[in-house]
Amino acid sequence: MKKLTLTAMAISLSISLFAQEKADQPTLQKIRQEGLENSKIMDIAFQITDVAGPRLSNSPGLKRAQDWAVQQFTSWGLKNVHLEAWGEFGRGWQIDKYYAATTLPYYHAIIGAPKAWTPSTKGPIKSEVILIKADTITDLAPYKGKLAGKIVLFDQVTLQPLAPSYKPDVVRYSDSTLNKMAEAEIQPQGQRSPRAGAANNMMAQMMKMRATRAAMASFMKDEQVGMILSYARGSYGTFFTSNGAPYALNATPVSPELEISAEDYLHILRLLRAGQKVEMEADIRTSFYDQDPQGYNVIAEIPGTDRKLKEEVVMIGGHYDSWHSATGATDNAAGAAVMMEAMRILKTIDFKPKRTIRIALWSSEEQGLFGSRGYVAKHFGDPKTMVLTKDQKKISAYYNLDNGTGAIRGIYAQGNTAAAPIFKEWLSPFQDLGATTVTLSNTGGTDHLAFDALGIPGFQFIQDPMDYNTRTHHSNQDTFDRLAEEDLKRAATIVATFVAHTAERKDQIPRKELPKAPEAPKK
Amino acid sequence: MKKLTLTAMAISLSISLFAQEKADQPTLQKIRQEGLENSKIMDIAFQITDVAGPRLSNSPGLKRAQDWAVQQFTSWGLKNVHLEAWGEFGRGWQIDKYYAATTLPYYHAIIGAPKAWTPSTKGPIKSEVILIKADTITDLAPYKGKLAGKIVLFDQVTLQPLAPSYKPDVVRYSDSTLNKMAEAEIQPQGQRSPRAGAANNMMAQMMKMRATRAAMASFMKDEQVGMILSYARGSYGTFFTSNGAPYALNATPVSPELEISAEDYLHILRLLRAGQKVEMEADIRTSFYDQDPQGYNVIAEIPGTDRKLKEEVVMIGGHYDSWHSATGATDNAAGAAVMMEAMRILKTIDFKPKRTIRIALWSSEEQGLFGSRGYVAKHFGDPKTMVLTKDQKKISAYYNLDNGTGAIRGIYAQGNTAAAPIFKEWLSPFQDLGATTVTLSNTGGTDHLAFDALGIPGFQFIQDPMDYNTRTHHSNQDTFDRLAEEDLKRAATIVATFVAHTAERKDQIPRKELPKAPEAPKK
Structure with a gap:
């Protein structure tokens, strides 16, 4: 062509x-x-x-x-x-109250936000933070009956420490980048990525991961967990939100879930991994809007x-x-x-x-x-x-x-x-x-x-x-x-x-x- | 020499x-x-x-x-x-609870911290945020009798919008910088800055500003203001703390004071300047340690x-x-x-x-x-x-x-x-x-x-x-x-x-x- x-x-x-x-x-x-x-x-x-x-x-x-x-x-x-x-x-949703802090080993207010379309906590809650080590639904078995009302955090073994960034946060396009764009060749229409096989593979993996996640979410909901802490990408007090919970009118209920800043998440994770007791208090109120x-x-x-x-x-x-x-x-x-x-x-x-x-x-x-x-x-x-x-x-x-x-x-x-x-x-x-x-x-x-x-x-x-x-x-x-x-x-x-x-x-x-x-x- | x-x-x-x-x-x-x-x-x-x-x-x-x-x-x-x-x-001090959020025009949790050695709010407080325009103590006269229990924010007319930074946050010294350091000439001992006059002038201005600030702080305390909001330098969720309140055992009591992130401060300031009503709730608890x-x-x-x-x-x-x-x-x-x-x-x-x-x-x-x-x-x-x-x-x-x-x-x-x-x-x-x-x-x-x-x-x-x-x-x-x-x-x-x-x-x-x-x- x-x-x-x-x-x-x-x-x-x-x-x-x-x-x-x-x-x-x-x-x-x-x-x-x-x-x-x-x-x-x-x-x-x-x-x-x-x-x-x-x-x-x-x-x-x-x-x-x-x-x-x-x-x-x-x-x-x-x-x-x-x-x-x-x-x-589907349903509208908004935050009516966000409050979360560690109270042990000492007081520290946490930067974060509830995941979109997640429910309120059962009023103000206070609990030890439980470290969950589980990659599959079967790994969760030992936690059965122990999580009611508890705040939980998953030990993501692949989580890396934050790396320093030697690049500026704010950039503009250079002339040379713009020139390259101007010279870009037309991508033939309908041509698929040459790595369609790899993409399919990734998609299959993603589907599997999603199924695992759904099963875990269902476990957590059944166990009436108090709140789940999620790692939010970002640094220095900036955090990025990801997709929230389902927003369909008939969506399966999920547990309260907070996305917290990388610093706050890693802080708690390091303490728990070292065997330190971490206690938290939180008060999350969210509203759903189903009328229209x-x-x-x-x-x-x-x-x-x-x-x-x-x-x-x-x-x-x-x-x-x-x-x-x-x-x-x-x-x-x-x-x-x-x-x-x-x-x-x-x-x-x-x-x-x-x-x-x-x-x-x-x-x-x-x-x-x-x-x-x-x-x-x-x-x-x-x-x-x-x-x-x-x-x-x-x-x-x-x-x-x-x-x-x-x-x-x-x-x-x-x-x-x-x-x-x-x-x-x-x-x-x-x-x-x-x-x-x-x-x-x-x-x-x-x-x-x-x-x-x-x-x-x-x-x-x-x-x-x-x-x-x-x-x-x-x-x-x-x-x-x-x-x-x-x-x-x-x-x-x-x-x-x-x-x-x-x-x-x-x-x-x-x-x-x-x-x-x-x-x-x-x- | x-x-x-x-x-x-x-x-x-x-x-x-x-x-x-x-x-x-x-x-x-x-x-x-x-x-x-x-x-x-x-x-x-x-x-x-x-x-x-x-x-x-x-x-x-x-x-x-x-x-x-x-x-x-x-x-x-x-x-x-x-x-x-x-x-x-002097006294020790720590934060036992930090919670602050706008509730009007909509809910938004605020990133911040109480200034070191400032007292608790009188329990959970909720108030309209009052914009104070005052450079001197006499400018405060019109506010007399109107601030009890209120959350206040000073209209700092010189406050600039946040500027984008095109430089990296993280840097190391280059060889050329280190070479320049190595070649630095000895600073003759006892030599004062040639601009001692300017420095004295600045010091006088600072003393005057400090006196104004002290008088204003005293006014706020006498008026039993609910809480003062302060602008904290920084960006993207990072904020820098400045000197707090006095820590001497016999220090003059001050009002509760929050330093909040530049984004949150400017957000409230823009709304107030535009005549929008801003309401906040806060619950700050701090402890003082006087024993030793x-x-x-x-x-x-x-x-x-x-x-x-x-x-x-x-x-x-x-x-x-x-x-x-x-x-x-x-x-x-x-x-x-x-x-x-x-x-x-x-x-x-x-x-x-x-x-x-x-x-x-x-x-x-x-x-x-x-x-x-x-x-x-x-x-x-x-x-x-x-x-x-x-x-x-x-x-x-x-x-x-x-x-x-x-x-x-x-x-x-x-x-x-x-x-x-x-x-x-x-x-x-x-x-x-x-x-x-x-x-x-x-x-x-x-x-x-x-x-x-x-x-x-x-x-x-x-x-x-x-x-x-x-x-x-x-x-x-x-x-x-x-x-x-x-x-x-x-x-x-x-x-x-x-x-x-x-x-x-x-x-x-x-x-x-x-x-x-x-x-x-x-x-």
């Missing part, structure tokens, strides 16, 4: 092609001025993070943030503003004005939900705020787009891109069968932002060789902001995939990593403090121009070949 | 001088083997940190650690093992065996006390453990020193080098009058370790030009450990200064900074996890050889000119 690089393509496409690729100059000028000089990005981000709080799927925090967005969109004069159900998610199991996205529009083209749509979005141990500033209040600010900019400069512009703030991205997948399933078709709706053809492109607070440095063309040179042209005015890279590479893990899976051009921007991977992504330290104002301003400005270009362009954004259905269409 | 560099000196001193500078080769060999291959350093550090806990001056944690050290020294067969009072310190206000050092010896020289002493030490929000692993369990391990090594290899070797684990270093200063005042003389005891002449040298967990890279000769080449020679076998740098520079801030002030050669080793300045020094993250095993092993080995050399050397370590008395001797 012939491989193309972007540079080769860019040269092969003549300038004449680009005449139709631009929104008009005065519009671009106004976007830039409003975005860089009258930005409201930090006010928006403040509301989503500090004011609304953690935004776990279907939690009161997410509801607060959604209600605020509806009110905000309405006050800006957007149309068709509404919460739109995408399907059944539907999940919702926030939708709003700037209606198109062209007689023909207004039926077509440019979509932008980012997920609005977060994990529970912080206010999800970089994951993904940042992306949501940038997209909201892009809408505000376009509305404020009184842009009258040919095509309709629609923003979607997704929910339940963290549990599996549910909000965006539910939305596209409802509106555009079924990715399993590739039976598509009429509306699938009307979406010119979807642009997503969900890689933290870092400056936009360009865009992932997601293997769309025809779109790439168009984006290259659109980014050319942003040389001063360092945002000119177009890569054919795919990027995954977020909501543009839901569109891509249905053959709708879906893109995610390239962003400087900052401290996303080292400190903030799913951590207790994903707070407003992490937001880089200048980067976010610029991001909103760039996104707004992409939206304007896409809305004004004569043709829709070119599409890749339609993905093949993994399942045959149902009759 | 002629300035000397160490390189120039090293060249000018002929090799003949060094014949007497060495302990015998088999002893050095045994030290190296025991120190690097049979190390007990991590066991020792584990006891001081994880098992004993935080070791604030006169706290039960320090007492536990001291009792353990006495028992450990005794079990190793050291002599003259005892706790020795250095003078009156004396401060103690732990002392132990390996007695000298030479008929004449055994009256002379080589001293090593490090402070044993810590701050309260962690287990003080790098400040200074590391240094204390290294010094203890050095004693263990020397005892284990059955070293029979000519001079007596004495270890001192100081207390109350954190409040002003009180343990070491009290000790030298009792044994060696008064630095204010420079009236000296007979014993002052008997201490050949004092070696200190208190700059974290980092590898020893050399030693600060503290302006002692005659000692420097001796140390250079002693370090020459440690090229493989990267520990060969001798600098004439002074280093301050720790217990060797107490000796230096009385004309006794007192030295501190050069150590790789690691994360001492960025993450651990006085922070809630100064835990066992931060200890670098290999570095500590090597440090103990190097220190043990310094002790052996000093114990065996024909002459004492050469002395600098005696400091001049800042006050005339009392009659």
Whole structure:
């Protein structure tokens, strides 16, 4: 298969092609001025993070943030503003009290959080911490009848001491990294990883581990254990949350479970391994919300004005939900705020787009891109069968932002060789902001995939990593403090121009070949 | 004044001088083997940190650690093992419970700790957080009568948002930095900073600020404020403690005061500034220990065996006390453990020193080098009058370790030009450990200064900074996890050889000119 690089393509496409690729100059000028000089990005981000709080799927925090967005969109004069159900998610959940400390060998307050969707302790509890050495369910037999009300910690023999990090927490992409991205070859579509065998093997192991874990969880629940302590990745007071307990309305009940900072976990583990008695007290209260199991996205529009083209749509979005141990500033209040600010900019400069512009703030991205997948399933078709709706053809492109607070440095063309040179042209005015890279590479893990899976051009921007991977992504330290104002301003400005270009362009954004259905269409 | 560099000196001193500078080769060999291959350093550090806990001056944690050290020294067969009072310190203090969280606009558990020596809250408290805008005591007038039982936070207008750090948290010294240290010129003794005027000015400002603060603290106490929130430097869940409240037996009572992480403080501050209501709950319990206000050092010896020289002493030490929000692993369990391990090594290899070797684990270093200063005042003389005891002449040298967990890279000769080449020679076998740098520079801030002030050669080793300045020094993250095993092993080995050399050397370590008395001797 012939491989193309972007540079080769860019040269092969003549300038004449680009005449139709631009929104008009005065519009671009106004976007830039409003975005860089009258930005409201930090006010928006403040509301989503500090004011609304953690935004776990279907939690009161997410509801607060959604209600605020509806009110905000309405006050800006957007149309068709509404919460739109995408399907059944399950129960909401939030923390009402977190308190945990060792009381022996001495008092020490513990940094941590209950795992999402785990229940309260039976009021304030106090117990010796029991070290459990068990890799399999049969290893648990000796503990039977001894754990009721007890706080337990598993001796993870493979757990390594924390290693010092000689690298900075916060990084930006270097020119050379960006150049490599720009030169990346297109990944042939449908090509599977060459190590599919290894992946299957890993998957089998994971399934086995998951089964063991489920059996152990069930044992713990039956034994009426007081609380389980879990190791949370991270260091220096930062900890990362992992997947919580099941959130389905009919989920099997689990034990109270705390994720605690690596330092606190290792502290207790070292003491227990040395035969020291460790005692803890804890008081965890969590609430479940079962009343409305539907999940919702926030939708709003700037209606198109062209007689023909207004039926077509440019979509932008980012997920609005977060994990529970912080206010999800970089994951993904940042992306949501940038997209909201892009809408505000376009509305404020009184842009009258040919095509309709629609923003979607997704929910339940963290549990599996549910909000965006539910939305596209409802509106555009079924990715399993590739039976598509009429509306699938009307979406010119979807642009997503969900890689933290870092400056936009360009865009992932997601293997769309025809779109790439168009984006290259659109980014050319942003040389001063360092945002000119177009890569054919795919990027995954977020909501543009839901569109891509249905053959709708879906893109995610390239962003400087900052401290996303080292400190903030799913951590207790994903707070407003992490937001880089200048980067976010610029991001909103760039996104707004992409939206304007896409809305004004004569043709829709070119599409890749339609993905093949993994399942045959149902009759 | 002629300035000397160490390189120039090293060249000018002929090799003949060094014949007497060495302990015998088999002893050095045994030290190296025991120190690097049979190390007990991590066991020792584990006891001081994880098992004993935080070791604030006169706290039960320090007492536990001291009792353990006495028992450990005794079990190793050291002599003259005892706790020795250095003078009156004041009250002990410890945390018995720490719980704080916002409850409005939503629930969020706060990372923090009570300031050392602050009192308990009046049981569990719950209150709106009141934003106080006041730079002077008169600015407080409008708050009179409104703060009883309330949680308050000062609007520090100069407080900056947290800035991203593009530098690594953990660093080691580069060769070029070490070379620069080695080339440092001697700082002429008694020379004051050229900016004494500026310093006086700063001091005056500080005194004024301190007076304002005291007046404000008194206002808060009189108003029976429920709790004061203080901004703690740091980021990502790490916070640094600062000086606490007075610890004297007759200290003026203060209000309960929490230091909370920068993220949590700024979170509340942003909300309050935006006019959002913030409510908090807290339950702080602290205990004071007034029974024995004396401060103690732990002392132990390996007695000298030479008929004449055994009256002379080589001293090593490090402070044993810590701050309260962690287990003080790098400040200074590391240094204390290294010094203890050095004693263990020397005892284990059955070293029979000519001079007596004495270890001192100081207390109350954190409040002003009180343990070491009290000790030298009792044994060696008064630095204010420079009236000296007979014993002052008997201490050949004092070696200190208190700059974290980092590898020893050399030693600060503290302006002692005659000692420097001796140390250079002693370090020459440690090229493989990267520990060969001798600098004439002074280093301050720790217990060797107490000796230096009385004309006794007192030295501190050069150590790789690691994360001492960025993450651990006085922070809630100064835990066992931060200890670098290999570095500590090597440090103990190097220190043990310094002790052996000093114990065996024909002459004492050469002395600098005696400091001049800042006050005339009392009659």
